[in-house]
Amino acid sequence: MNQWGRDLALGFRFAFAGGREGWTRAVLTAVGVGLGVALLLLTTAIPNALAARDDRGAARTDITFSAEMPAKADDTLLVVEASTVFRGTDVRGRILEPEGPRAPLPPGVDRFPAAGEMVVSPALKRVLESGDGALLRERLPERIVGTVRQSGLVGSADLTFYRGGEGLAPYVDGGQVVRIDRYGDPNPSREKSDPVLILLILVVLVALLMPVAVFIAAAVRFGGERRDRRLAALRLVGSDGRMTRRIAAGEALAGALLGLVLGAVFFLIGRQIAGSVEVFRFSVFPDDLNPSPALALLVAMAVPAAAVLVTLLALRGVVIEPLGVVRTAKPARRRLWWRLLLPLGGLALLYPMVGQGNEDGDFNQYLVVGGVMLLLIGVTALLPWIVETVVGRLGGGGIAWQLAVRRLQLSSGTAARLVNGVAVAVAGAIALQMLFAGVDSDYTKSTGYDVSQAQMQVTSGGGVGIEDAAERLRGTEGVRRIVAHSEGWLGDRRLDPEKGASVTVGDCAALREQARLTSCRDGDVFAVPGVEYDTDTARLAVPGRTLYLDPSYAGSTPGREVAWQVPADLRKVEARRDLSGMERGGFLITPKALPEGAAQAMTGRAYIALDPSVSDARERVRNTVAALGPLVRAEDWSATEESNRFASIRTGLFVGAVCVLMLIGASLLVSQLEQLRERKKLLSALVAFGTRRRTLSLSVLWQTAIPITLGLLLASAVGLTLGAVLLRMTDTAVRVDWGSLLSMTGAAAGVVLAVTLLSLPPLLRLMRPDGLRTE
Structure with missing residues (x-):
């Protein structure tokens, strides 16, 4: 051990005191290793950052859709959910009305804003004060009296506001308007672990960290050829082969420590x-990125x-003699058999979990990590053999x-x-990509x-009738068509009804969206029996029977029920799917x-078709809705909706892929510069003999293009194999996502091409005859 220590220390000294060659190689190694270490530290900090985001998000929870709410007291607060969307970005918003001096303040807020005032996050303040935020400023006209601190935000780019409100008590419903006496969810629900999502997380971590490890391993070998020639001098003064290798290891250790x-x-x-910065709508605070000490x-x-x-x-196959380094002898051909064992071993580890799917228990995490790692390491083992085999068969061509x-x-x-990386x-x-596309x-x-x-939906509340809202919306630029109706509930008794059915109120055009009407005029009433899950409409649709609109069990205050008698000319019609994709049973009126007074017991909905030629049509609709009142809501429609956890994992993959791609580019550039530095004298000699610079530049491009092409072909084959196995593990049909394959x-x-182009200026500087000078 003492001999090892002395030899490593000697190599460490040579790295910085061995002249320009030594410290240049040490710096290049340190930069390459440093880039990889920085990404590894970032990766180890991500769990803490996610936990910090989740903790702050949970701490500011106010609307839990719980039926249990505290009674009005001096420590209660009325909260209205007032979030919006601006050009595809979510803006979290709340309207606050304290009911007493001890009402709880939201995290990160010093005082409650009064009516007409607003407290905003720093990111939202920047948006509102920018030229691009004019439309959002129309929607949020209140005077800004403060900013939300970090403790009340999930990320640095979080768009959040709190507005002051008044007169909200009559609209408390446990959903959009709630009464709370503290922030945070008192009964947080824990989602059941999903084996497929756990598998996704494991594969994402391995796939993102493996290239980093490969780059670090490659970085410590920068300048290897020149270093080995320098080590020959040590053999000349009496060092044996083992000592020389340990000194070389010490030199690499110096670069690695500097890289740390x-x-x-x-x-x-x-x-x-x-x-x-914000990447894929994901942002953090610098304080959140604290790597785990372990x-x-x-x-x-x-x-x-x-x-x-x-x-x-690396030095096992190099003979360092006192008079030089034996590299020019024909090297032994690389053997294939042991290189195939790595991917085959990975497949063997993953095979027992094929068909396990999402219903037959959890995946073995150790087998998943080990199998994926062996398959990806197999790429680094197979690629040198493939490059050697292919280039050995390449023949003549241009210079x-x-x-x-x-x-x-x-x-x-x-x-x-x-x-390799x-x-x-x-x-x-x-x-x-195959796994994500498959599941x-x-x-x-x-x-x-x-x-x-229709592309948007507007829901009215707070005493705003849907007819008034629809009239205002029709005058909004970008609105092409509106279908509006009101919804309510009919019961057979004033209190605690046994039977009930929905009721829809609208003009004939709106009702035709709900049912197949042969004829319709104002004053008609229709019954729509037989719809799935609707068992009471047929029993309630008896002419002369008295029903009650908005019975108390539906959440209203007793005494607000409105009696309504089923008319004698009631007609039964057949339901049809409306714009929201539902078949609505019950009564159409x-x-x-x-009856008079019934409109107050109903909720209005308007479906809006937008003119695609009008820019910011959605934002204009939201501005109109915001002017109608705090309890009128506008929502975007989309054809599909995605699981939040699945979307979060995919966002994590995209963020990680961007970081790895940046590391790829930076490390490749450092590697390319190191290779050019190694060949400085060779390039100068070729130029001195009359080789054109264009020819040399093109040769450098070919030196990069040939191995990268072979590497991408191998990566595609291994990636498709691994993707197919992972899909079979999740019991999903194997389907190749050719678009993702081509894009990756x-x-x-593209990254390799960009790196090659960036290395051309240094290459041109190196291609000078005076590069043959030496001391």
Whole structure:
């Protein structure tokens, strides 16, 4: 151990005191390792960031749709759900009316805003004060009197406001308007763990972290050829082979330790930047990105250990002699059999879980992680063999082609290492895209809305009649058509009715959206029996029978019920699916047949068709609705809705993929610059002999294009295989998402092309005859 320590320390010293070559290689290694370490630290910090977001979101919970609400007291608060959407971004909003001096303040708010005042988040304040926020400012005209602090926001880009309200008590319904005496959900519900979602999380983590590990392993081998030639001098002064390798490991250890420092610096810089950006509508505060101490310690220990191990393994096939390094001899051909064992072993680990699906218990997490890791590591093992085999068979061509092919034939392993990380990232991304696409239908369901006929819905409340709302909306720019009606409930008794049926009130055009009417005029009444789950309409639709609108059990105050007698000319009609995709049973009543006072017991709905040629039509509708009152709501329609947990995991994948893609680009650029630095004298010699710069530039492009093409082909094959196995594990039919496959390979190829173009200016500077000078 003492000998190991002395040799590693000597290598450490050579890294920084061994001249320009030594510290240049150490800095390049440190930058490459630092980028990987920064991403690893970011990954270890994500669980804490998510937990912090969830904790703050839970702490500000106010509307729980609970039937149990406290009675009015000096410590109660009335809260109205007033959220909106602005150009596709959710804006969380609440209207507050304290009922006493001890009413609970929302987290992050110092005082209650009065009527006409508003407290907003910093991000929302920036939007409202910007030129693009003019339409939103019309919707939120209150005077801003304060900002919401971090404790009341889930992320730095959270758009949140609290407005002052008054006279809200009559509208308390336990849904949109509630009474609370504290913030936070007193009875939080815990969702049952979903095996498929757990599988998605595991595969996402492995697929995103494996490329980082590959890049770090490649970074510690930067400048390997020049380092090995320098180590020959140690053999000349008496060092044996083992000692030389340990000194080389110490030099790599120095770069790795410096990389840890740079990684910490990069992470701190990135953490500050993360607080000011939003990726896929996901944002965090810098304080949230605190790596777990245990995981950070694991990274700090694993990276230097990996640097030493990778260096020792890499030097096994290199003979460092006192008079030089034996690399020019024809190397032994790489063997295929042991490289195939890795992906086959991964498949063997995953195979027992095939067909387990979502109903036969949880997946074994260790087998999932181990199987996916072996398959992805198999990419790094197979790619050098494939590159060597293919380039060994490539023949003649143009000068640029021949230069590129010959260079690849001499150092196919270096070329493979350059694209290993890209191939692993693409393989994992393809498998994940297949898995997400395959199980998407299980977590995405149709809403039933006819979005071809209507794109928005407006619900009236707070004493605002739907007729008045529809009239205002018809005058709004961008509104092409409106279908409006009111809904209520009829019971057979004033209190605690045994039988009941829904009632819909509207003009003939609106009622024709609900049922098949042969004729209709104002004053007509129709019954729609036989609809699924409606068993009482046929029994209640007896001419002369008295029914009661809005009976007390439906949530209203006793005494507000309105009596209504079934008319003698009642007609029975057949239901049809309306614009919301529902078949409505019960009674259909035209306005003239509605008894006086019944409108107050009903909820109005309007379905709006928008003119696609009018920009911001949705925002204009929301502005009109906001002017009608705080209890009138506008909602967007979509053809499908997605599980929140599934959407969160996919968002995490996209955020992680963006970070890994940035790491790919940065690491490839560093690798490319290191390769060019290694070949400085060779390039200068070629230029001195008259080789055109365009030819050399094209040869560098071919040196990148050939291995990246082979890497992407291998990644596609492994990714498709892994994706198919994961789909069979979830008991889902195997289906290839060709669009995602092409997009992922195209994105990776685009990154490589961009890196190659960025490396051309340094390449042109290196292609000078004076590069042959030496000291």
